[in-house]
Amino acid sequence: MRLRYTRLSERVRYYERYIPFAIAICMMPLGLALVGSAPILGVLIALLGLVGTLIGISDLFQTSHALMRNYPLSSRMRYLLEHFRPEIRQYFVEDDHAETPFSREQRAVVYRRAKGIEGVRPFGTLRNVYSDGYEWLNHSMATPHLDGQDFRIRIGGPDCRKPYDSSVVNISGMSYGALSPNAIEALNRAALAGGFAHTTGEGSISRYHRMGGDLVWQIGSGYFGCRDHDGGFSPDLFQKVAADDAVKMIEIKLSQGAKPGHGGILPGPKVTEAIAEARGVPVGVACVSPSSHSAFSTPRGLCDFIKLLRDLSGGKPVGIKLCVGHPWEWFAMAKAFHQTGTAPDFIVVDGGEGGTGAAPVEFADHKGAPLRDGLMLVHNTLVGLGIRDRIKLIASAKIITAFDICRISALGADGVNMARGFMFAIGCIQAQACHTGKCPTGITTQDRDRYRALVVPDKAQRAANFHRATMYALKEACESSGLTHPDEFTPHHLMIRTGPREVRSAASLYDWIQPGALLAGKVVHPAFAKYWDRAGIDDWKMLPAS
Structure with missing residues (x-):
């Protein structure tokens, strides 16, 4: 039965x-x-x-x-x-503080500030302040009153004839082609209205970048905008474009967090007429950045290239952007800066968590040093060589709020670049469809029917509002800590909980190198002990152990 x-x-x-x-x-x-x-x-x-x-x-x-x-x-x-699983999880399931990749709270802060809505919170924090890893900034009993909130840093070393007084918060590199024309135009108009800089991305300067905002011209391994017929660097074309008064600085892109190789394949493989015009490539063909630069092949060559660009641009600041990878490669660059006497005016340190428009999961999850680790290695190296004062450090990776800026300033940054924050400001909803060409808000697409819904004047105002509100919050954060500028934050201001009954400052939690210590050979930091002597300025490869 x-x-x-x-x-x-x-x-x-x-x-x-x-x-x-x-x-x-x-x-x-x-x-x-x-x-x-x-x-x-x-x-x-x-x-x-x-x-x-x-x-x-x-x-x-x-x-x-x-x-x-x-x-x-x-x-x-x-x-x-x-x-619909990502949307269901994002809107109905995940915690407000779950950063996957940006939390609901982070996005809400940007949306409120972009729309000019008051962003105060009643009833106190929603975070567990006794959990491991919780961070805070110490405040002061002697707080100054700051009249303005337009914090500036002067970028330009001793060899720079046209230094740039940059805002401490600027737009990170996002190319036209990866972003829609309306999105690029809105961001540049916001930069003009707010008095901050707009980094072009490696896709060069398009007609939509020319709305009056200050530009940081980013040059990748494809040399878009200054390339010859064979794809190599063209000094004549570079000099012509760099002479534009809107171009305030030049940024050599060496590598990016979560992006394949050094250059990778730019989003939107088939280029339109406007993209081809900006990049100097034929219409309708695949648009690829080589995995490495052809204008130089050694750290010493990088220094020569920096000097060449500075001379051709008439003395404008020239910097590099990198996500820290092999320590000996970074050490080789730093040694070259010191030994040749030619150094970049600024270094943008990207974090592996920063990501890109689209990347394989192996790269997005497991390639490149996270921002804090990479930034502190770069900062310590320059301090140890005694050249930190001539090079500004810009941090770029998942920075949204004034606390993010203060925290990364305490760890060595002079300023920050934001990409996703400004994308949220002009309407991004984190649909994670950047690589499909079907962005629902028209930000990361070349589909005219989608991007024309993005109204440029309104979105430009929102991006400018976001910058202004963030700078105001940054002013209040400085005042409450007894400081007059974000660059006055030190590791002693940043506190980190390491256990239920233990709290340490970043000054005691991390290793910090003393000025000139590398020159004196008095460094016991494990990374330097292993790799410093195995880095040479005439090759990227790690030298044999002595």
Whole structure:
């Protein structure tokens, strides 16, 4: 009896998977039967049944998906829920502080500031202040009053004839092509209104960048905007573009967090006429950045290239952007800066967590040093060589709030670049569809029907509002800590909980090198002990152990 019952149960479970298909089939005669008494309802039911039946038949006879073949029609619900899973998780499931990749709280802060909405919070913090890793800034009993909030840093070393007084918060590099024309135009207009800089991204300067805002011209391994017919660097073209008064600084892109190789493939492989115009490439062909620069091949060569760009630009600040990888490669660059006497005016340190428009999961999750680790290594190296005072450090990776700026300033940064923060300000909803060309807000797409919905004047004002509100919050953070400028934050101001009953400052938690210590050979920091003597300025490779 039990065996017969088991077999019956198995047969029922076998046919359960066809129930939605069977219901769809039954809906057709049911709908036709209702046509006489309820015509509209009957026709609607019959049509739904017909559509469901056709889909079920298609599922039964297709050979691409075993799940759809075994579960005709009902398996479609799984794919539908899977399609909307990121949105369901983001809006209804995840915690407000879950940074995947940016938390709901971070996005809400940007949206409120961009729209000019008051952002105060009642009832205190929602964070567990006794959990490991919780951070805070010490405040002062002697607080100054600051009249302004336009914090500036002067970028330009001793060899720079046209230094630039930069805001401490600027727009990070996002190319036209990766972003839509309306998005680029809105960001540049915001830079003009707010008095801050707009980094072009390695796609060079497009017509949409020329709205009056200050520009940082980023040059990658593809040399877009200053390339010859063979894809190499063209000094003549560079000099012509760099002479533009809107170009305030030049940034050599060496590497980026989470991006394949050094240059990688730029988003949107088939370029339009406007993209081709900006990048100096043929219309309609694949637009690829080589994995490495052809204008130099050694750390010493990088120094020569920096000097060349500074001379060709008439003495404008020239810097580099990198995500720290092999320590000996960075040490080789730093040694070259010191030994040749030619150093960049600024270094943008990108974090591996910063990401890009699209990257393989292996790169997004496991390539490149995180921002704090990379920044502190760069800062310590320059301090140890005694050249930190001539090079400004700009941090770039998942920086949103004034606390983020203060924290990274305490760890060695002079200023910050933001990408996602300004994208949120002009309407990004973190749909994570940047690589598809189907951005729902029209920010990361070249689809005219999508990006024309992004109204430039309104979005430009919102981006300017966000910058202004962030700078005001930064002013209040400085005042409350007894400081007059963000560059006065030190590791002693940043406190980090390391256990339920233990708190340490960043000054005691991390290793900090004393000025000139590398020159004196008095460094016991493990990274320097392992790799410093194995870095040379005439090759990127690690030298044999002595």
